Amino acid sequence: MAGWRWLWRSALGSGCVLAIMATTQSAVAQMSIDEYTRNFVAAFLPDKGEAKSEEAADLLVDFHFGMDSTLAAANAAFVQAGAKSAFCLPEGRLTMVAMTDALRGELVKRRSFWERRLDSSIGLVAIAALKTRYPCK
Amino acid sequence: MTRLHAIKGAAVFLGVAVAALPAQAQMNMTLRLYEDVALSEIGGKANETLRRYLRGMATGIEAVMVEYRDSRQKLLFCLPPDRRLDMKELRTTIDWELAARGADWDRKPDVLLHEVALEAFRRRYPCS
Numbered sequence: 001m002a003g004w005r006w007l008w009r010s011a012l013g014s015g016c017v018l019a020i021m022a023t024t025q026s027a028v029a030q031m032s033i034d035e036y037t038r039n040f041v042a043a044f045l046p047d048k049g050e051a052k053s054e055e056a057a058d059l060l061v062d063f064h065f066g067m068d069s070t071l072a073a074a075n076a077a078f079v080q081a082g083a084k085s086a087f088c089l090p091e092g093r094l095t096m097v098a099m100t101d102a103l104r105g106e107l108v109k110r111r112s113f114w115e116r117r118l119d120s121s122i123g124l125v126a127i128a129a130l131k132t133r134y135p136c137k
Numbered sequence: 138m139t140r141l142h143a144i145k146g147a148a149v150f151l152g153v154a155v156a157a158l159p160a161q162a163q164m165n166m167t168l169r170l171y172e173d174v175a176l177s178e179i180g181g182k183a184n185e186t187l188r189r190y191l192r193g194m195a196t197g198i199e200a201v202m203v204e205y206r207d208s209r210q211k212l213l214f215c216l217p218p219d220r221r222l223d224m225k226e227l228r229t230t231i232d233w234e235l236a237a238r239g240a241d242w243d244r245k246p247d248v249l250l251h252e253v254a255l256e257a258f259r260r261r262y263p264c265s
Contacts, residue, residue, distance in 0.1 A: 030195060058189075062185075063190070063192060066166070066192065067196050068197070069249070070194045077255045077259075078205050081213040086205070123199055124203065127203075
């Protein structure tokens with residue numbers, strides 16, 4: 001695999017792989033509140049007679065793995081660069097259970113606010129939730 | 138009942154779903170794993186898990202960036218106004234970093250992909 005890795009990176013440097021990637025990938029935007037909640041309902045709260053969507057559940061779990069670890073790491077990196085921390089995680093870590101619970105709390109507490117912003121990124125809800133749940137003292 | 142209201146009692150399901158995953162399913166997206174999956178993508182076979190993970194990463198980085206930009210804090214990087222921090226931008230920036238400094242990252246075999254990504258954004262889009 002080492003040889004393949006070298007070849008891969010050489011190709012990255014030449015730009016040809018990026019050109020291939022560009023043709024196979026669209027610029028997928030952040031997940032909106034609308035899309036997140038739609039998948040959440042499909043995965044865990046389907047209409048009567050409808051099965052829970054495993055695909056939606058898989059999507060949410062994969063997405064959370066990426067978002068949650070990155071939120072904590074990105075926040076730490078910005079703080080290291082000189083920003084004043086917006087939230088302070090216990091032991092600097094964020095588990096998916098803690099994140100989903102904080103998200104639920106934020107969406108329920110400020111439901112009317114977020115319902116007017118369904119096209120906004122779920123990441124904004126996550127930040128608001130973390131600021132409320134884990135304020136810096 | 139609105140969708141957001143329905144979520145009130147349901148977030149616990151996602152927590153339960155996660156807790157039920159075997160320990161090895163707790164995904165640590167290392168740089169090595171990313172490159173292995175990216176290599177397998179060349180043939181056109183997209184890896185949906187990787188795409189979803191990267192979408193989560195892009196969402197997380199942008200959310201933090203917006204928070205600190207809006208509160209006029211010092212920023213880690215400054216994305217040009219004509220760029221959006223979407224999945225394509227994320228992958229392009231990670232691959233830009235690997236093309237330039239892949240050998241340096243090889244000295245950290247277990248480095249996580251988000252660490253590489255954050256450093257890549259810092260180098261590629263410095264705030265001048």
